Amino acid sequence: MSLDIWLIYIATVFLFMITPGPSHLLMLSNSMTHGYKRSLATAAGDLSANALQMLAAGLGLAAILVASQDAMTIIKWLGVSYLVWMGVKMWRQADTVKSGQKAAGSASLKVLWAQGFITSAANPKAVVFFAALFPQFIDPNHAFWPQFLILSICYIIIDALFLNFYGASASWLSRRLKGHAKVLIHKIGAVFLVGAAIILSMKTLRDSA
Template sequence: MNIEIFIAFLSTVLVFMITPGPSHLLMLSNSIQNGFKKSLATAIGDLSANFLQMLVASLGLVSLIQNAQEFFILVKWAGVAYLVYVGLKLFFTESPHNVKGSKQQRTSSSLFWQGFITSAVNPKAVIFFAALFPQFINPTEPLLIQFVILSITYLVIDGLFLSFYGKFSEVIAKKFSNSYGKYFNKVCGTFIIGAAIILGLKDIQADTKA
């Protein structure tokens, strides 16, 4: 892969990551509730979903999903509904502070699937990868090698950002009281609900224009 193309891809992903999405906000909240190490299961779930989305995009399945209009609309609204559910659940969590042995803590498996589903139900991510990858792939070079390089690069960067958000929130949780942690959880929940509403409004506008 051409080094200039790789740097351009790297810059694009970094710009995309600057604004935290629902998965990053979820990582913040889960780290406060369960500690950084345990919340890494959320990051693994998110990255697993991202990899599948990149695979789907690279195989050209996005166009097939979009052509099945009714199914695609159903998936989109299921994603919006789930994000609202996650946001409300975070908003009404009463005691998010990281307390060892707390009943509020969740299992690693639960955290993994929460991270996976939060990322997987967002069809915009699949479309993002479908629009992003072709811009940086040279059809005259081996596609598999390029896919591996781009995928690993994206996953590493996203993983670093998720880890940063998780560690940052754990430090904040240790420095402030339970009440501050609760408000922080409410802020994360509000932003996730807001992201879901924006996603839904965009879908309504797109469907109206169609």
């Protein structure tokens, strides 16, 4: 892989990341309500799912997922339902949040990691995306796996940077709001979760059309 091709790939991924997806909205929500440091578990869950999806693409499993449309659709709608359930639950809890209370204790790191993993895994077509994206930048005259590894690591690093940016920004805003504003932040977090579910559902409906 030449330097020029690698730079084009980096630019392509950055452009793809500019528009927030479900995982980024989830990161915003969890950082607002649980704090930036704890929200890193959510980012880790998202990146873990991405790593598995990339591996599946590299092993040629994309064709299997494409052939199994029913299974793919079920997984997607389960992910959508999970996000809606979390959003509704967070909205109902918002009025119980008082100034000075620590919201971080409401969810364990394991739960936050699972939220990130499930949200990312709810889009199994990501495997197809990686399977379609990576070959555009892989030189067939060189070994496949070293190039594939470089592309995967770069994607994960860029995604991690965006997740951290969204998380740090949301946490910075949350720390500066007190009293009733804390309740508002909790509700905004709930809206972000439902927004992530809407994005996933729109993608699912579009893919099913």
